[in-house]
Amino acid sequence: MYKIYSRSRFRVPKTNPLIKMILILVIAFSTALLILKAIEPIFKSLCKEKAKSIATIVSNQQATEVMKKYSYDDLFSVEKDADGNVKMIKSNIVSMNEIISEVPNKIQSEINEKGKDNIEISLRKLHGDKSICREWT
Numbered sequence: 001m002y003k004i005y006s007r008s009r010f011r012v013p014k015t016n017p018l019i020k021m022i023l024i025l026v027i028a029f030s031t032a033l034l035i036l037k038a039i040e041p042i043f044k045s046l047c048k049e050k051a052k053s054i055a056t057i058v059s060n061q062q063a064t065e066v067m068k069k070y071s072y073d074d075l076f077s078v079e080k081d082a083d084g085n086v087k088m089i090k091s092n093i094v095s096m097n098e099i100i101s102e103v104p105n106k107i108q109s110e111i112n113e114k115g116k117d118n119i120e121i122s123l124r125k126l127h128g129d130k131s132i133c134r135e136w137t
Helices: 017-067 093-114
Strands: 076-080 086-091
Touching: 017 093
Parallel strands: none
Antiparallel strands: 076 086
């Protein structure tokens, strides 16, 4: 019978099974480490974008919630002359200071609560799509 391929086969020398197992584990851990190093920048940028998104949503929600308690008349008073023309608009500094101090406190407490959640990323999204985090830490 004729040989189509005449080159001899590569033979691995017989070794101890423990050495084979250690070699396989070293290769597996090295591969995992390389993969993790490759996806780490993607993961960080995705989570940073998600954190910005959640911070924006939380700040808008909390500012709206605080502002529901106040009306225009609570913040400003309009003085008119005898003819009904606007003479002066005064601002109520006390109410404005309450808003200024209450909004950041509510935002920070909401963000602290959200900080206890986990981020979940599906493997198919690690190619660079920026809309993959479902929850925020």
